[in-house]
Amino acid sequence: MKEKVILYYFSPTGGTKKVGMIFSKAFAGSVEEVNLGAKGCKTCAEEVKAGTDCNIIVAAAPVFGGRIPHIVSEKLGELCGKGKKAVTLAVYGNRAYEDALLEMNDVLTGSGFEVIASGAFIAQHSMVPFVGAGRPDMTDTEEIEAFARAVSEKLDSCAVDCKIRSEVPGNHPYKDPMTIPATPISGESCTACGSCVRICPTDAISISEGKIQTDISKCMLCMACTAACPTHARILSPSVQAAMNDKLGALKAVRTKNEWFL
Ligand SMILES: Cc1cc2nc3c(=O)[nH]c(=O)nc-3n(C[C@H](O)[C@H](O)[C@H](O)COP(=O)(O)O)c2cc1C
Structure with a gap:
């Protein structure tokens, strides 16, 4: 187990943070949390301050329309990696994560991090809660913890170049950002x-x-x-909720698998 990790997360309804914390607690003895969605979150200054005694970060983002939310790419883009290691987690609602993990890895690499491992994990769908209901559950927790142990072992066995070897799914250019002309x-x-x-x-x-x-x-x-x-x-307005329920309803009976890449 590592000594300390900083967890950067954006988690509007709590699923992403849950996955991020399960990973981080299995990975390190001490977890410092930075909420990218908090008002006035000054990522770079915080990272420089905290980063003096921490060589590895975890970034966790929810998947919105197969991408990461723009607030996440903007804030992660402001971090100062300076060669530090990063683990990325895309958390999605049982449908698909498409370009989200690739996008997060691109952003962090652009900020100067060495991405060493990535995972895509399921949480309850925040717009249609009967899809992926109750996830992450016990089985997910065991898988996230197994992934944390695998990352830890990888770090112990690679002295210099720990860069992720497997390609994460996704395409360049990324799919267009999601637009739903509605608000709650x-x-x-x-x-x-x-x-x-x-x-x-x-x-x-x-x-x-x-x-x-x-x-x-x-x-x-x-x-x-x-x-x-x-x-x-x-x-959500009843018409938007009904449209989303119709669109995603068939996924209620599906259990999409977690995936990870080292
Ligand atoms: C606007 C919006 C778009 C979403 N798009 C996707 C998607 O493309 N694929 C998917 O599987 N889940 C999608 N979800 C579900 C979320 O990724 C999932 O519920 C995630 O756990 C939300 O994170 P949170 O609980 O930290 O808020 C979407 C949710 C919202 C609100």
Whole structure:
């Protein structure tokens, strides 16, 4: 087990963080967490400060439309790798991760990291929770921990060049970023408490005259506001929810496998 690791994650509804923490705790005795979705998260300064005693990072991102969210590529692109090692984790909702892992590895390599291993793991789908329901579960946890041990062994056996050997799936150019012309809405039980305003990573939500307003040009539909709403008033509109349920419904009966690359 390594001494320390820094986990950089973006996890609007908690699945990505869960996977990142299972990996990191199996991999290192001490885990420092950096939430890329937190307001005012200054990645490079934090990384330089924390990085003095830490030679390896873990980056964990959710998959949105087969890509990583732009907030993740921007923030990871600001890190100062300086040859440090990185493990990447793409966390997805049982459908497909397409170009997400490749994109994350490209971004971190561009920031000066040596990517040594990558994994694509399943978590409950944040828009259609009956898809991948309950994942990561016990079996996933065992697989994520086995991956952590394999990365640790790889590090112990490679003195200099630990670069990932296998090609991760994905294509250049990446697929076009997902566009769904909708935002979550606030239903009748909304008390305008402001939880959604505070959690929104892109400042897309505001309160005006006691009503919640959402700026569609800023909203990336990450679902953080729906997860944070204490009265469950923040939801996808019934028509969007029905369309998503229809689109992904068949995946309810499917158990997509975790994959990793060393
Ligand atoms: C806007 C959006 C797009 C998504 N696109 C995909 C996708 O392309 N493939 C997939 O399998 N899951 C997709 N998902 C599901 C998430 O990747 C999955 O639920 C992930 O665990 C969310 O991370 P979180 O729990 O940390 O928020 C999408 C979710 C959202 C909100």
